[in-house]
Amino acid sequence: MDDKKTNSKTRNAIMEAAGKIFAEEGFSKATVRDICRQAGANIAAVNYHFGDKKGLYLAVLKYYQEISFETYPPNLGIRETQTPEEKLRVFIRSFLMRIMDEGRPAWFGKLLAHEFSEPTWAFDILVEDMIRPSYQLLMEIVAAILGRGVKERKVLLYSMSIVGQCLYFRHSHPVISRLFPREAFGAKQISELADHITRFSLQGMREEKNKNNPEVKKCKKK
Amino acid sequence: MDDKKTNSKTRNAIMEAAGKIFAEEGFSKATVRDICRQAGANIAAVNYHFGDKKGLYLAVLKYYQEISFETYPPNLGIRETQTPEEKLRVFIRSFLMRIMDEGRPAWFGKLLAHEFSEPTWAFDILVEDMIRPSYQLLMEIVAAILGRGVKERKVLLYSMSIVGQCLYFRHSHPVISRLFPREAFGAKQISELADHITRFSLQGMREEKNKNNPEVKKCKKK
Amino acid sequence: MDDKKTNSKTRNAIMEAAGKIFAEEGFSKATVRDICRQAGANIAAVNYHFGDKKGLYLAVLKYYQEISFETYPPNLGIRETQTPEEKLRVFIRSFLMRIMDEGRPAWFGKLLAHEFSEPTWAFDILVEDMIRPSYQLLMEIVAAILGRGVKERKVLLYSMSIVGQCLYFRHSHPVISRLFPREAFGAKQISELADHITRFSLQGMREEKNKNNPEVKKCKKK
Amino acid sequence: MDDKKTNSKTRNAIMEAAGKIFAEEGFSKATVRDICRQAGANIAAVNYHFGDKKGLYLAVLKYYQEISFETYPPNLGIRETQTPEEKLRVFIRSFLMRIMDEGRPAWFGKLLAHEFSEPTWAFDILVEDMIRPSYQLLMEIVAAILGRGVKERKVLLYSMSIVGQCLYFRHSHPVISRLFPREAFGAKQISELADHITRFSLQGMREEKNKNNPEVKKCKKK
């Protein structure tokens, strides 16, 4: 079951340290010196095991992406028999958990955040490998909720509104903690946040939904 | 009317170039060399006029913050006689314009974005000087919409949902342009976006609003 | 009269040290660290004054080329009234002096030798700037000696035979000094060498010359 | 007949790759990494089989020297019954073939050329083992041509003139191909070159020869 590349002690130590430091500093500010020092390894070890800084970064990215998706698969708990609304709730919850986790898998979230704010060459890979599938799943759910005949741009707009909320609760921490030191939006509040975002978004889509499903009598729902 | 610091030609050129480069690259990736080259100034000019790189950054930040807020004041067009819903629409529109503008005032938006994703020592200043007032205004509007008695945390949650959407439409460009090359969400689509976010958010708050304003008959709206 | 680039003390010291070290080691083996240490300058000075190692190398090359050609111009002492044979003697002497000088201008000869044995990107520049004119001059002299109607390839072959001898007396030093420790072929023997090469070559071309000047009676010459 | 050192597959692969790369790059620019990669061997194999980079280089040098001399012995085709002039022609031809061959044995020529332009510690060995015998043979031939009583320095001068020509036709390729793209002096032109050099040199020595053999009537030759 072991990955063939995982048998080196130094290599693992570097992966660990690199994950942490890249997550904290981003690609360009992180230095291989720091990483190696923290890993207790020689500087040249990076070149030996990963070719160069880029290679290390890519390896780190892929590794923690795997961990993250194994721990929180995008369709975690989604069953085909569920209603689209239920699926959305599950999706949001899973998405939040993936990006807000504070454990080791969380590094991936931070790596991602850095890529977002200053995309490197690795960004294209990330988009294709993980963002696109997630987006596709979300848009299918949203389309199902909005009903047939809805334009794709509408679906995209609503999906982005949902994703935007999730990401903001993740990234706004530096701001919110300064503005409202007493409020916290962390891993422990995931349930509350998922609930809030789900309800807010489902209501936000109701008008469009009704437009596309005119036969359903208004004021009957729930 | 002239600021006392504005009388040097070199100084102005540096401010201009620094605004552009800091906005593009962020604080740490931007180099004083690049800035001075672009400004046609000597490399020592930065330290001469601004002390050091940090000083320049701070000056740039404050300068473009002023410009940005003069151009798009947070309460742009908001009149006291408007309903909270109208105020929200105006706020969102103004907010979007401020962060999505592509002209010189836009540099501030980009500077802010960089600060957001990797806060520097200047972050605290920014939060107090410009984010807090904006947030306060938004939360007042949201509170007015939700009605009396609503808990502050609720207000915060809804406000964050709104802000999150706006920011995401601003920052998601690298992702969306890759996922859906044909769709665009730029300065030209501000009207569409403002409309979408406003309607989505107003609906999203309806349930909570109704809960706090039980006397209003359901199913009567619109 | 001063070059505009020559007013910096450090710059001059680096040019001096770089000339020596590049001449000794060649481009790739020489290190900027060594050069700067020897010049008493900071490592970053190279970047400041010359951009990078390549820039320094090019500057050195051009500088010492100038010195060398000012000291020993290819047509040194050649007058139009001289016979081609006399011109050849002068050319060979001048060529030998240029490549065998042991003073500062000699660095250029060594630089050239390194470029010859492992051409860098600077080789093309050198060929055009200094080798081509020299070759052209030599080939004109040789063509004049051989008489009209001689094929260009013949001219080239004879010219190369001449140049080959000159260069070998310059570069064979490591070999000869080991094989025949008592013999010396240095700057002090230039007269002897010039004489030898000139006579050897003039005789070497006689047959071809007579073929092209049949009217001249054999056995009458000299 | 097999050398005792020739029984390891890896060792042979390294010798092969090293020959090629050392020939192309010279000792200092060649890297053991490249060599091992090209040989399909582990990077530690060099140190295992040859001690270190120097050891490998020496082994390569000796090996290809052997091959080269087996293929083109310096006295290739020289018979004692030949006149000195005939011997010279044969020597020059053989010498040119050895240094201009493009096959595997040619690697030695290139190795030699690198040693020539930047002698390493291995240079002394080479001089003694292969240059000295060659030179001795050539000088004997030249002495025989020039006749008795000629001073050794004269013999040396003429020999160097001959060797210089041969080497130049070998090494001038980078220059000539730039100056006269249409002319070629490669392995295919060896006959032409050998002929040219032989005639040129024999004529070049005629005066000295006649001086030492006064009884021969001038103007009788050919």
Next chain:
DNA sequence: CATGAATGAGCCTTCATTCAT
């Protein structure tokens, strides 16, 4: 008021070599 010159720390990378199995 301004600048050309110079600095030292730090960056990523590459090298030949050695260790441990």
Next chain:
DNA sequence: CATGAATGAAGGCTCATTCAT
């Protein structure tokens, strides 16, 4: 007999900063 792993020294280069005029 051989190798994957690891090492330390050194390479060229770039940075923000300071000096001296």
